[in-house]
Structures are given as C-alpha cells and as structure tokens.
Amino acid sequence: MNEKGYSLVLVMLTVTVFFIIGLTILSVSIYQANFTQVRVEDVTSLHDAVKAVEETVAELKVKVEQLSLSTPLQLDLDLGNAQTGFLSELINRHHVTIEDITSSKGIDRNKLFTRVFRISAPYGNKTVTREVIITNAPSFLKYAIGSRKNVTLNGGSYIDGNIYAGNDIYVTNVANYIYNSTLYSVQTTFPTTSEKSILFVEGNRYTCDHGNGAKSCYSISTQFTKNINDFSLGSLSFQQQGPSVQKEQDEFIDVNFDFTLKDKLLSAAGIDGFDPSKQAQYQSLISLPLSELIEQIKSSFIPVVVNDSIDLPTALEGAIASGKSIFLDTSTVPYFDVTSLTLNDGQWLIVNGDFVLENAGENPLQIKGNIIVLGDLTITGQVAFDSTVYVDGDTSIYNTTISGLNGKEVVLLTKGELEIARVNEFANNFSLATPNLKGFFYTDSNAVIYAVGSYINIEGGLFARGNSSIIPYTDENGLIVNTYRGETSDAGTNLSFQTPISSEEEQKQYARFVVKHNKDVFINRGLGLPLVKQLAVIVDEIRVQ
Numbered sequence: 001m002n003e004k005g006y007s008l009v010l011v012m013l014t015v016t017v018f019f020i021i022g023l024t025i026l027s028v029s030i031y032q033a034n035f036t037q038v039r040v041e042d043v044t045s046l047h048d049a050v051k052a053v054e055e056t057v058a059e060l061k062v063k064v065e066q067l068s069l070s071t072p073l074q075l076d077l078d079l080g081n082a083q084t085g086f087l088s089e090l091i092n093r094h095h096v097t098i099e100d101i102t103s104s105k106g107i108d109r110n111k112l113f114t115r116v117f118r119i120s121a122p123y124g125n126k127t128v129t130r131e132v133i134i135t136n137a138p139s140f141l142k143y144a145i146g147s148r149k150n151v152t153l154n155g156g157s158y159i160d161g162n163i164y165a166g167n168d169i170y171v172t173n174v175a176n177y178i179y180n181s182t183l184y185s186v187q188t189t190f191p192t193t194s195e196k197s198i199l200f201v202e203g204n205r206y207t208c209d210h211g212n213g214a215k216s217c218y219s220i221s222t223q224f225t226k227n228i229n230d231f232s233l234g235s236l237s238f239q240q241q242g243p244s245v246q247k248e249q250d251e252f253i254d255v256n257f258d259f260t261l262k263d264k265l266l267s268a269a270g271i272d273g274f275d276p277s278k279q280a281q282y283q284s285l286i287s288l289p290l291s292e293l294i295e296q297i298k299s300s301f302i303p304v305v306v307n308d309s310i311d312l313p314t315a316l317e318g319a320i321a322s323g324k325s326i327f328l329d330t331s332t333v334p335y336f337d338v339t340s341l342t343l344n345d346g347q348w349l350i351v352n353g354d355f356v357l358e359n360a361g362e363n364p365l366q367i368k369g370n371i372i373v374l375g376d377l378t379i380t381g382q383v384a385f386d387s388t389v390y391v392d393g394d395t396s397i398y399n400t401t402i403s404g405l406n407g408k409e410v411v412l413l414t415k416g417e418l419e420i421a422r423v424n425e426f427a428n429n430f431s432l433a434t435p436n437l438k439g440f441f442y443t444d445s446n447a448v449i450y451a452v453g454s455y456i457n458i459e460g461g462l463f464a465r466g467n468s469s470i471i472p473y474t475d476e477n478g479l480i481v482n483t484y485r486g487e488t489s490d491a492g493t494n495l496s497f498q499t500p501i502s503s504e505e506e507q508k509q510y511a512r513f514v515v516k517h518n519k520d521v522f523i524n525r526g527l528g529l530p531l532v533k534q535l536a537v538i539v540d541e542i543r544v545q
Contacts, residue, residue: 149466149478156485161517343369388528
C-alpha cells in the first residue's frame with residue numbers, strides 16, 4: 001500500500017512538472033507572438049511615417065523646381081501655408097505636419113528666397129522629422145568636395161559629406177608632394193568617407209593600388225603623370241568605409257561668377273534687381289563690362305583712400321558710420337592692418353586692388369560683413385569670419401587658421417586660382433572634430449591641395465569648377481587632393497613619415513586632409529550667397545525623436 005501511495009505522488013508530481021513546463025512554453029509562445037506582432041506593427045508604423053515624409057518632400061521638390069524666380073513674396077504665394085494653398089494640400093494628402101521655421105532661423109523672407117520647413121509624421125509615441133531648405137543658392141554648396149571637371153583623391157583623406165565629379169574620379173593610395181622644388185610620391189592609405197557620404201559621378205571611376213611598388217600610379221619627371229595602365233576602370237577603393245555611388249538626379253545649378261560679381265556690386269550700391277522700381281536701371285547696368293559698371297556706380301559708395309596703414313582704422317570707422325558701402329583703394333597700402341571690421345547689414349566693403357589679410361597676433365582678426373576684392377586676396381594668420389567674399393583674381397590661403405565668428409563662417413569665391421598651403425605645417429595633433437578652416441571655398445578655375453606636410457581640416461566644403469587648363473605639375477584639371485595619413489616632419493633633406501599603428505576604423509583620425517560638410521551655410525549667409533535664377537530643395541537627414 002505504501003508503495004502504491006508513493007507511485008501516486010510521483011505520478012502527480014511528474015504531471016504537475018510537465019503541466020508547469022507546458023504553461024511556461026505556452027506563455028513564452030504567446031509573449032513572443034505578441035512581441036512579434038508589436039514589432040511588426042512598430043516597423044510598419046515607422047515605414048508609413050517615413051514614407052509619408054519622403055513623399056511629401058518629393059512632391060515639394062517637383063513643385064519648387066517648376067516655379068519661376070520672381071519675388072520672395074510671390075514664392076510665399078506659390079507655396080501657400082498650413083491653412084491654404086499647396087502646402088495645405090500636402091498636409092491633407094499625406095497626413096503630415098509642415099512647420100514653417102524660416103523666421104526662427106533669422107531669415108528675412110521679404111528679401112530672400114530661402115525658406116525652411118520641418119516636415120513630420122507621427123510614429124507611435126515618437127515623430128519622424130525632416131528639415132528641407134528651399135533656396136536659390138548654387139549646387140556646389142551641397143557637397144563636401146567636388147568639381148565640374150575631374151576629381152582626384154590621392155591618399156588618405158577623410159570626407160564627411162557628399163562628393164561630386166562632373167567628369168571622372170581617380171582614387172589612389174599614394175600622395176604626391178613637392179619638397180625644395182623636387183617632385184616626390186609617398187605610399188599611404190586610400191581615402192575614407194563617412195557612412196552617409198554619397199559619390200555623385202557623371203563619368204568614369206578609376207582606382208590605382210600602389211601595392212607596395214607592384215604598381216606605380218604616377219611617373220615623376222617634371223610633373224606627376226598618371227600611369228593609366230595601372231588604373232582599374234569601373235572600380236573604387238576606400239579605406240574601411242567608402243561612399244555609395246549614384247548619378248546626380250537634380251540639375252546642377254552653376255555659378256556665373258562674372259554675372260554674380262556685378263550683381264553683388266549693384267546690390268552694394270542699393271540697386272536691387274528684384275525691386276520693380278529699379279529693374280530697368282539694374283538691367284542696363286548688369287550688361288556693362290565690369291570696369292564700366294564700377295565707373296557708373298562708384299558715386300554710390302563712400303571712398304576711402306589711405307597712404308599709411310596706421311590711418312586705416314580711423315578712416316574705416318567714419319565710412320562705416322555713413323551706412324554706405326565702402327570703396328577702399330589699396331593701390332598704395334594693400335595690407336589690412338586692423339583688429340576687427342564690423343559692417344552694418346547691407347553694407348559691403350569693395351576693395352579696389354589687391355587685399356592682404358595678415359594677422360600675426362594671438363587673437364584672430366575679426367571680420368563681419370561681405371567683401372568684394374577686385375584684385376588678388378591673400379589670407380595668413382588667424383582670421384575669424386562672418387562673411388561672404390568675392391575675389392576677381394587669385395586667392396592664396398597659407399599659414400593660417402580661419403575660424404567662424406558669431407557661429408557663422410566664410411563663403412569665399414574666387415575667379416582665379418585657389419591655393420591652400422602650409423596650413424598647420426607638420427602639426428601632428430589630430431582631431432576630426434576641430435576644424436582649422438571654417439567655410440566654403442570655391443574657385444571658378446582648377447585647384448590642387450597638398451596636405452602632406454600640412455594639416456587641413458575644413459568644416460564646410462571645397463569646390464573647383466574647373467576649366468580646360470592643366471594644373472601645374474600634373475596632367476589633370478578640376479580638383480586634385482594629395483594627402484598623407486599619419487605623422488609627418490621635416491627631416492632636412494626630405495619629409496619624414498610615420499604610418500599610424502591602429503585599426504582601420506581608428507586610422508581615419510590621422511588623415512591630414514579632412515572635410516566635414518555643413519548645411520547651415522544656406523541659412524547663415526543670406527544675401528551674400530551667389531545669385532542663381534533657379535530654386536532648389538536641400539534635404540536634411542531623417543530624424544526620429
């Protein structure tokens with residue numbers, strides 16, 4: 001009897017254990033099913049929110065690109081608002097919210113064609129948002145680096161932003177440089193980009209892997225000549241992370257430099273092409289050659305002529321107080337020897353001759369206001385800008401640090417050659433987050449950058465429109481960047497190099513040429529940006545908050 005009792009207890013215990021296990025399995029299965037269902041609904045909700053925002057942006061782009069450029073007021077009428085017009089239709093059709101944040105960005109909507117909208121859609125307890133900027137700014141400002149001609153990336157640069165090549169792109173793991181008038185080439189890494197970077201290339205793609213001397217990317221004599229047989233067609237090599245490759249779908253909006261320069265001179269003289277009462281005068285003057293145009297409008301400026309740089313601060317102070325744009329003659333004294341320059345809103349400094357911004361002091365030379373240079377420009381030393389600068393000649397930037405002022409930057413456009421050299425030469429304190437050139441640098445010509453001994457970190461962008469001329473010491477046109485990745489020093493007879501010993505992910509921080517794109521320029525620079533007669537939509541990345 002006792003054994004039968006024990007058997008009954010054992011059977012009941014066993015049944016109970018299996019029952020509990022069964023319930024546990026059932027509960028887990030139900031939980032996983034519910035979790036999967038919630039996850040599916042969550043993913044679906046996110047997809048729907050992203051789709052609604054993306055479709056809204058797409059329709060807005062189509063609408064904007066069809067609009068003619070007339071007046072800022074007409075732009076607002078064409079777009080409408082959240083209550084009426086085209087924007088209201090988008091809101092109702094895609095169930096999104098469109099917030100006009102133009103005024104909160106400090107943009108004068110009565111004078112500028114720039115509009116900023118925040119488009120959002122609900123996603124559970126969160127929101128998917130995307131900011132878009134409508135502007136009539138040129139396309140080069142959309143890219144971290146680029147050219148309408150060829151782009152050549154020699155060596156281990158780091159690029160955080162999009163790249164544009166109007167023709168072909170060449171990528172190698174060697175850096176060319178010139179030391180004491182002798183040409184050299186050093187093996188290094190391929191470039192690296194951020195994971196969000198996109199390469200827009202309209203022509204062919206070429207890569208050369210030096211391969212420890214197995215291939216030679218360049219022949220060196222009196223110039224650097226590509227050994228094209230050692231370049232692979234249709235491929236690209238990047239170190240650790242490269243960009244996605246696409247064809248640019250948007251029309252490239254070019255800068256007409258000569259027209260833009262004359263437009264800004266007329267703006268400085270108070271002749272606005274969008275003012276109906278001045279359009280006839282504007283049209284008759286804008287068609288004149290530059291020298292004749294200047295003679296016609298010179299009386300609208302307040303002249304400043306100094307024979308001694310010591311007199312310059314006092315003369316400028318009085319001119320600024322007049323409220324008129326300033327016409328500074330630098331034929332006698334090209335050096336701009338002041339501690340700061342702050343112009344009034346709408347006031348320009350027109351420099352009639354060459355212009356040298358040289359500052360050897362510990363504190364940066366501070367410049368707030370827009371400048372037109374009718375000669376060559378040289379920048380050296382520490383300078384802080386809140387400016388747009390147009391240069392009708394060549395621009396040389398060397399042995400300098402260019403920082404922003406008031407949270408802004410410089411947009412510098414030069415018609416002639418752009419030379420950036422000897423910036424933080426042989427400095428080996430690397431930081432991807434700390435720029436030493438803050439701004440966008442554009443040349444209507446070609447550009448070559450040597451960042452082998454130099455350390456160049458740009459927050460903004462670099463663009464060479466390019467022409468048919470060949471860059472000195474090369475066989476190319478467009479934009480050429482030569483840079484080493486790692487420490488360099490001057491050994492006396494040549495440069496000395498030290499390759500970083502770290503993982504591929506960590507090596508990018510040792511790049512001696514860095515560019516990080518900054519979209520704030522579309523908002524910050526306002527009336528100073530080049531005039532183009534076409535609207536475009538600049539789209540920021542999607543955010544989930």
